[in-house]
Structure formats: C-alpha cells, structure tokens
Amino acid sequence: xxxxxxxxxxxxxxxxxxxxxxxxxxxxxxxxxxxxxxxxxxxxxxxxxxxxxxxxxxxxxxxxxxxxxxxxxxxxxxxxxxxxxxxxxxxxxxxxxxxxxxxxxxxxxxxxxxxxxxxxxxxxxxxxxxxxxxxxxxxxxxxxxxxxxxxxxxxxxxxxxxxxxxxxxxxxxxxxxxxxxxxxxxxxxxxxxxxxxxxxxxxxxxxxxxxxxxxxxxxxxxxxxxxxxxxxxxxxxxxxxxxxxxxxxxxxxxxxxxxxxxxxxxxxxxxxxxxxxxxxxxxxxxxxxxxxxxxxxxxxxxxxxxxxxxxxxxxxxxxx
Amino acid sequence: xxxxxxxxxxxxxxxxxxxxxxxxxxxxxxxxxxxxxxxxxxxxxxxxxxxxxxxxxxxxxxxxxxxxxxxxxxxxxxxxxxxxxxxxxxxxxxxxxxxxxxxxxxxxxxxxxxxxxxxxxxxxxxxxxxxxxxxxxxxxxxxxxxxxxxxxxxxxxxxxxxxxxxxxxxxxxxxxxxxxxxxxxxxxxxxxxxxxxxxxxxxxxxxxxxxxxxxxxxxxxxxxxxxxxxxxxxxxxxxxxxxxxxxxxxxxxxxxxxxxxxxxxxxxxxxxxxxxxxxxxxxxxxxxxxxxxxxxxxxxxxxxxxxxxxxxxxxxxxxxxxxxxx
Numbered sequence: 175x176x177x178x179x180x181x182x183x184x185x186x187x188x189x190x191x192x193x194x195x196x197x198x199x200x201x202x203x204x205x206x207x208x209x210x211x212x213x214x215x216x217x218x219x220x221x222x223x224x225x226x227x228x229x230x231x232x233x234x235x236x237x238x239x240x241x242x243x244x245x246x247x248x249x250x251x252x253x254x255x256x257x258x259x260x261x262x263x264x265x266x267x268x269x270x271x272x273x274x275x276x277x278x279x280x281x282x283x284x285x286x287x288x289x290x291x292x293x294x295x296x297x298x299x300x301x302x303x304x305x306x307x308x309x310x311x312x313x314x315x316x317x318x319x320x321x322x323x324x325x326x327x328x329x330x331x332x333x334x335x336x337x338x339x340x341x342x343x344x345x346x347x348x349x350x351x352x353x354x355x356x357x358x359x360x361x362x363x364x365x366x367x368x369x370x371x372x373x374x375x376x377x378x379x380x381x382x383x384x385x386x387x388x389x390x391x392x393x394x395x396x397x398x399x400x401x402x403x404x405x406x407x408x409x410x411x412x413x414x415x416x417x418x419x420x421x422x423x424x425x426x427x428x429x430x431x432x433x434x435x436x437x438x439x440x441x442x443x444x445x446x447x448x449x450x451x452x453x454x455x456x457x458x459x460x461x462x463x464x465x466x467x468x469x470x471x472x473x474x475x476x477x478x479x480x481x482x483x484x485x486x487x488x489x490x491x492x493x494x
Numbered sequence: 495x496x497x498x499x500x501x502x503x504x505x506x507x508x509x510x511x512x513x514x515x516x517x518x519x520x521x522x523x524x525x526x527x528x529x530x531x532x533x534x535x536x537x538x539x540x541x542x543x544x545x546x547x548x549x550x551x552x553x554x555x556x557x558x559x560x561x562x563x564x565x566x567x568x569x570x571x572x573x574x575x576x577x578x579x580x581x582x583x584x585x586x587x588x589x590x591x592x593x594x595x596x597x598x599x600x601x602x603x604x605x606x607x608x609x610x611x612x613x614x615x616x617x618x619x620x621x622x623x624x625x626x627x628x629x630x631x632x633x634x635x636x637x638x639x640x641x642x643x644x645x646x647x648x649x650x651x652x653x654x655x656x657x658x659x660x661x662x663x664x665x666x667x668x669x670x671x672x673x674x675x676x677x678x679x680x681x682x683x684x685x686x687x688x689x690x691x692x693x694x695x696x697x698x699x700x701x702x703x704x705x706x707x708x709x710x711x712x713x714x715x716x717x718x719x720x721x722x723x724x725x726x727x728x729x730x731x732x733x734x735x736x737x738x739x740x741x742x743x744x745x746x747x748x749x750x751x752x753x754x755x756x757x758x759x760x761x762x763x764x765x766x767x768x769x770x771x772x773x774x775x776x777x778x779x780x781x782x783x784x785x786x787x788x789x790x791x792x793x794x795x796x797x798x799x800x801x802x803x804x805x806x807x808x809x810x811x812x813x814x815x816x817x818x819x820x
Contacts, residue, residue, distance in 0.1 A: 254675040254700075256692045259649060330713060342669050343713030344699060428699050438669075438699055451576075451702065 229472060232465030239459055245466065251429035251440075253463045254449070262463070264470060266429035270439035271471075274421055275414040277350025277435070282357035282410055287403065289358070290365025295391040313359035321423030324352040329424065344426030344438040353420050357410040364409065368402020369395050401489040408482030412475055418443035442471045539566050541777035546574030547581025547594035548678045549702055550722040551764045554621050555594050557796035558785045565784070569777045577702055578678030579604075582767075586611045591772035592782075595765040596623060596678030596722075614770035616816035618782075618809050620789055622799040624752035624761040625683055626726035627736040628708075630717040633664055637737040637744035640687060640759065646718075647672075648688045651695040656718075670698035671707040671719030679704075683720055686759040708733070720760075723747050724798045752799045763805075764798070773816055786813050 197205075237245070240262045248263015255261075289309070293302055329348040333339045341347055372395045380390040396403070418441075426438025427448050440448075446464050545555050552575045559571035576584060578595045585593035586608035598617065599605055608615065627643065629635050635656060638646075642660065646653050647670075656663035673679040675692065685691040701707055704725040711717035712732045726733060726747070737744040740758040751757035766785070772778040785792065786809045793800035801809065 252696045255694070255696055256675075259693070259696060325709070340715070343710040343717070426699055427701055428697070448701075 225472075229465050229469040232462050233469045236459070236462040236466040239462070249431055251445075253460050264442075264467065266431040267440060267442045267445055267467060268470070268474070269431050270421075270425075270429065271415055271441040271443070271474075273433075274346055274350045274353060274425060274439060274441055275411060277346060278353035278357055278414045279407075279411060281351050281354025282361055282414070283407060285354070286358045286361025286406070286410065287365050289362040290403075290406070291369065291391055291396065293362065293366045294369035295387070295395060309359045309362055312355075313363070317356060317417060317419040318423070320352050320356055321420040324348045324420060324424035328352055339436065341436040342426070342438055344424060344428075345436050346425060346439045347435040349421050349425030349439075350435075352424065353414050353417055356417065356420065357414050360413055361406045361410040364406030365399070365403050368399040368406065371402065372398045398491055401486045401491065404485045404489055405482055408478060408485065412478050412482075415475060415478065416443055416471065417441075418447045422447050442467050446471075538568070539777050539780050540568035541775060542570040542572070543592065543772075543778055543781055544572050544574075544590040545592045545594060546572075546576050546584050546590045547592075547767075548578040548596040548764070549575040549673075549704060550596040550623055550677075550679055550724070551594035551621070551766070553724055553796040554764065554792060554798050555592075555766075558781070558788075558792045561788065561792060561795065562781055562784050566777070566780060569781065571781070575702070577674070577676035578681065579676050582608070585615075585767065585769065586613050588613055588769075591769050591775075591778055593767040593769075595767060596762065597682055598765065599767065615767045616770065616773070616812060618766050618768070618786065618812045618816075619763040619801065619805055620766050620785060620809060621764045621793045621796075621801060622752050622761065622805075623764050624723040624747040624757050624799065625679055625720050626723045626747050627718070627720045627738065627760075628711055628726050628733040629719075629736060630711055630713075630715055631732065631734050632715050633666055633668075633718065633734060635663060635718075635734065635736050637739055639739040640741075643687045643738070644689070646670075647683075647694055649693045649695055655716075666716040668716040668718055669710070669714040670695075671710045671717065671721075672698050672700055673704065673707065673721060674700045674702040677702055679720070679722055682762055683760065723752060724796065749799050753802050768816065770816070779817060782813055782817075786810055 245262050245264055247265065248261060249265050250261040250263045251266045252259055252261045289305075293305060297305065325343075325348075328351070329341060329343060329345065333341050333345075333348055339347070369391075376394055376398060377390055380394045385394065421439070421441045422444040425441065425444065427440050427444065428438045429445070430437055430439045446467055449460065450464050543559075545559070547555075552573055555573045559573055563569065563571065574581070574584075574590075578597060581590070581593045581595065582599060582604045584590050586604065588611055593615075599608070599615075627638065633656075645651065645659050646656075653659060654668055655665055656668065657665040672683070672694070675694075680694070681691050684694045688694060699707075699710055699719075704721040707719045707721045708725050708729045711719040712729060718736075726735060735746055737746040738757065738760055739745070742758070745751050745757045747757045747761065752761040755761055766782075768778065768782055773782065786806070789806060789809065790800040
C-alpha cells in the first residue's frame with residue numbers, strides 16, 4: 175500500500191520537477207544511445223585486437239621454425255621453394271615495399287602539395303569547381319583499374335614507346351609512378367584542407383606588409399599549415415606502403431633487392447595477396463609466412479603512424 | 495589405390511548408377527546420342543559440384559562446366575585454380591568433389607593424406623597437354639636441347655643471356671617467367687628438365703596465373719618462359735615458340751606431337767580425380783559422363799589438346815568401373 179502511493183507520487187514528481195533524478199524515458203533513451211555509440215567504438219578496438227591475436231599466433235608458430243635473426247636480417251626470400259633453396263629473409267620484401275613507396279612519393283609529394291596549394295590559394299572558383307571533383311573521382315577509382323592501367327597502358331605505351339625506356343613488362347618504375355598517382359588525391363585534399371584552415375587574418379597581415387600572393391602562400395600560409403601537410407604526407411606514405419593490387423599486377427612478383435627501376439619487385443602486401451590465393455596448405459610454413467609478413471607490415475605501418483602523430487604535434491600551431 | 499576406391503563404391507552400393515553407367519557406356523559414344531539419353535533420364539538434376547586443382551586443367555573444367563550447364567542448368571559447378579598440389583590438399587581434406595591435376599597424384603606425399611582423410615578416388619585421363627617454352631618475338635631461338643634448358647633453369651643457374659649457353663643464341667638480357675611452385679606445370683617441368691621435381695633457379699618471375707606469364711614474355715625483349723601449351727596457343731601470334739630436342743631431333747609442340755607423345759619430354763596427360771563418395775551423387779555422375787563423352791568437343795572449346803580415340807576408350811572404361819563400383 176505504501177509502495178503504491180510512493181510509486182504514484184514518484185511518477186508525478188519525475189514529470190514535474192528535476193530535483194529528484196529518476197530514469198525518465200528520455201534519460202533511458204540517452205543511456206541506450208550512449209551504449210550503442212560505445213559498442214560501435216568497441217567494435218573497431220575488438221577487431222584490432224582480434225587481428226593482432228591472429229597475427230601473433232602464427233608469428234609464434236613461424237618463429238618456432240625460423241630464427242628471428244634469419245627472418246629480420248636475411249637477404250633472400252624464397253619460402254615457396256623446398257629444401258636448401260628455401261630461405262626466409264624478409265629484407266627484399268621490406269625493401270620492395272619502401273622502394274616502390276619512395277618512387278610513388280617522389281611523384282605524389284610535389285604534385286600533391288603543389289595542387290593542394292593551388293586549390294587553396296590560387297585557383298579561381300570556376301577551376302576549383304572542376305578540379306576538386308576530378309581529384310575526388312581519382313581517389314575513388316578502384317586500385318585494380320590503376321594496376322591494369324599501369325600494366326597495359328603506362329608500361330608499354332608511355333614508358334616504352336613514348337619515353338623509349340627498356341623496362342621489363344613488370345617493373346618498379348611503372349608501378350611506383352602509378353602508385354604515386356593513386357596517392358596524389360589523398361595528399362592534395364589534405365594539404366588544401368590544412369591551408370584553407372589557416373585564418374584569413376594571416377593572409378591580410380602578410381598583404382599589409384607588402385607580400386604578394388605567392389610570397390603569402392609559400393612563406394606564411396604554408397608554414398602555418400605545416401602540421402596538416404606533414405600529416406598528409408605520412409597518410410599518403412601509409413597508403414602507398416599498404417597498397418597491394420597495383421604492385422601485384424604491374425610491379426611483378428619477384429622478391430628483389432636491387433635499385434634497378436626497370437626490374438620487377440615484390441612488396442609485402444603483394445606477397446600476401448599472391449601467396450594467399452589458395453595454393454598453400456593450412457598450417458604449412460608457407461602459410462605462416464603470410465601472417466609473419468602481415469605482422470611485419472602491421473608493425474611498420476604502426477610505427478609510421480606514431481611518427482606522424484609526433485610530427486603533427488611538433489609542428490602544430492594554434493591560432494585563435 | 496584405384497581398387498580401394500572401387501571397394502568403397504561397392505559398399506556404397508549404388509547399383510542403380512552402375513546400371514545407368516553401363517547404359518551410357520553401351521551407347522555408341524556419339525555426343526548427340528548421349529545427350530538425348532541423359533536428358534531423358536535426368537533433365538531435372540540439381541546440386542553443386544566443387545572442382546579445384548591444376549590451373550592447366552582449369553580451362554578444360556570450365557568449358558566442361560559451361561557446356562554441361564546448357565543441359566543441366568540447375569547444377570552449380572565451381573572451378574578453382576589452386577594448382578595441382580593445392581587441389582589435392584583440399585581434395586584429400588574432403589573439401590572438393592573432383593580434383594584436377596596435370597600430373598598423377600603423388601604416391602608418397604599425397605596418397606597417404608587422402609587415405610588418412612578417408613577419401614577414395616578414381617583417376618581418369620581427360621585431355622593432353624604440353625608445356626611450351628616460348629620467347630619474345632624479338633628473341634629468335636628456334637630450338638633448345640633438354641641439356642641447354644637445364645643449364646638455364648637449374649638451381650643456382652647464373653645465366654643472364656642465352657649466348658652464354660651457345661654463342662649462336664641471341665645476346666639479349668633475359669627476363670625469365672615460369673609458374674609458381676605450387677603449380678603442376680612447375681613440378682612437371684622441373685622433374686623433366688632439371689631432373690628433380692621442385693628444383694629450379696629462384697630468380698625468375700613466378701606466377702600461378704599463366705596469362706600473366708604470357709603477358710610478361712610477350713612484353714619483354716628478353717622474355718623467356720614456360721607454361722601450358724594452351725596458353726601459348728591463345729597468344730601464338732605474339733610469341734616465338736621454342737622447339738625441344740630430347741636427343742631425337744628438334745620437335746615443336748603441336749596438337750599432334752603432344753597427342754602422340756613425340757614432343758618429349760614436355761608433353762603429358764591431364765587428369766581428373768573424382769571422389770568415390772561424390773560419384774554416387776546424380777549430378778556428379780551426370781557431369782562425369784558428359785565430360786568423358788564429350789571430351790573432344792570440350793577440349794576444343796578450351797583450346798586444349800584433345801584425347802586420341804584410344805584414350806577416349808580408356809577414359810570410358812575407367813569411368814564405367816568407377817560408377818559400377820565393382
């Protein structure tokens with residue numbers, strides 16, 4: 175009986191006054207939303223942990239058969255061969271990955287930064303209206319299209335026929351340049367965003383001191399946006415390091431430790447893709463190499479991202 | 495091992511299928527004859543068939559599946575290309591119904607795995623294949639001996655130009671292409687040329703995808719590679735075919751020289767291995783009957799070298815015994 179009155183009065187109070195905190199319909203709804211949002215965020219954490227777990231498991235199994243030193247410092251990567259021809263030195267794959275990334279960045283960094291500056295500071299509105307969507311379109315092209323573009327057009331038509339270079343059918347130059355083209359939109363868009371975010375007052379101040387437009391853009395706005403630019407570069411590099419399909423199709427499948435731009439190379443991601451295509455028995459040492467290379471790639475990308483966070487903090491400038 | 499497979503079939507006791515198989519077999523063997531008969535006794539067959547194995551046999555299996563589906567649209571057939579070794583791996587684990595192979599199943603390494611997995615099977619030759627050694631159009635090589643091929647491809651080979659083997663060969667820097675190590679083509683070539691299966695130089699561009707090999711050889715001035723003859727035929731205008739001399743003079747691969755085995759040592763039969771358990775299923779049985787019955791037409795569609803009359807006869811016998819389970 176007492177219960178009944180208490181419940182009734184609570185119900186009335188809950189509606190009329192906010193002094194007593196009772197779970198109303200609204201606050202319960204909010205708690206539900208909060209839980210949902212938390213769950214969404216937890217999914218990515220859980221998946222990351224699961225990935226690490228699956229990699230670590232096979233990594234341990236792999237290092238049961240191959241010594242860490244042989245793997246990290248070996249210069250011959252022939253895991254698919256048998257007997258004494260088998261060798262597990264990962265350096266050629268790491269080298270292939272970074273060499274191709276480097277070639278890509280040689281293309282992507284100047285083109286990306288310059289087009290970012292142009293779009294942010296110089297481009298008339300009419301041109302911006304055309305160039306931006308085209309850049310976004312380029313960013314949306316599936317990488318397999320880039321791969322076959324490199325293999326069937328860029329290598330034979332541009333490099334061989336037009337430039338007269340004696341490149342192999344599968345070569346670092348073609349794959350690297352097209353890799354760079356893939357990264358250009360990423361860098362250009364981020365650089366443009368970073369520069370557009372620089373307060374107008376800086377440009378006005380520079381103009382007041384008699385700087386022309388180019389001086390303002392290069393000496394004032396660009397340095398002010400440096401942290402964003404650095405972030406753009408590292409993000410572009412990460413994209414190139416993890417890129418698989420272009421290298422798989424146009425860069426070849428030979429773990430190669432050289433500098434020759436005309437030869438074929440294999441990157442870590444391309445190795446994983448080529449090897450995982452269903453040819454190898456589960457549990458074999460070749461199967462484990464997929465995971466150990468994946469682990470290596472994971473760690474390298476993580477390090478790259480940590481560096482980027484560092485750099486972004488270092489160069490960050492805060493404006494009112 | 496074939497006997498064991500048959501024993502299991504006998505246990506399965508698929509008497510009805512045995513009778514049906516005999517009926518097919520007694521039929522005179524023309525494609526049209528078998529077609530009418532099959533559609534009369536099973537146009538409503540449905541189900542799915544999982545095929546995996548050699549990338550060299552894949553065009554054949556795909557063509558067979560396609561033609562078969564024209565008559566039996568309700569049977570779903572998947573054709574994987576894991577390579578002969580990879581295919582047997584899955585087959586012996588019981589994951590596939592039919593394994594395709596460009597070499598016989600390995601007595602020492604693969605047969606025990608299949609036995610352990612309780613998978614019984616029959617071996618049927620369905621087509622012939624040769625490995626073609628081909629070069630870029632600009633790399634003019636007419637003929638190589640087995641010994642010269644071995645010098646080029648053997649383990650530890652440092653040959654970078656063919657002129658190092660024979661001064662009369664071109665002086666172009668080579669770029670080498672070959673199948674990946676899981677491929678039956680690789681096993682067969684290394685066995686025949688280098689004398690031991692799996693032994694090869696490592697510094698060549700390896701891919702399980704023969705089309706990628708063709709693309710490479712076609713594109714590089716010093717391109718030289720080996721792959722299934724059917725892939726050569728598909729691109730013969732862009733490639734230079736190298737004859738092989740096994741001691742009896744230079745022989746170039748062609749339908750005839752591969753069929754009669756005179757293209758030595760790089761010609762071989764291609765196999766399918768149906769699982770005994772699967773043959774008792776009507777869709778698998780119908781598919782196998784169809785394939786053997788129309789092997790020549792399928793081979794033609796797949797641009798692969800067909801069986802000779804004699805081989806067709808043997809294939810029919812193999813299939814009949816497998817189906818009757820005796």
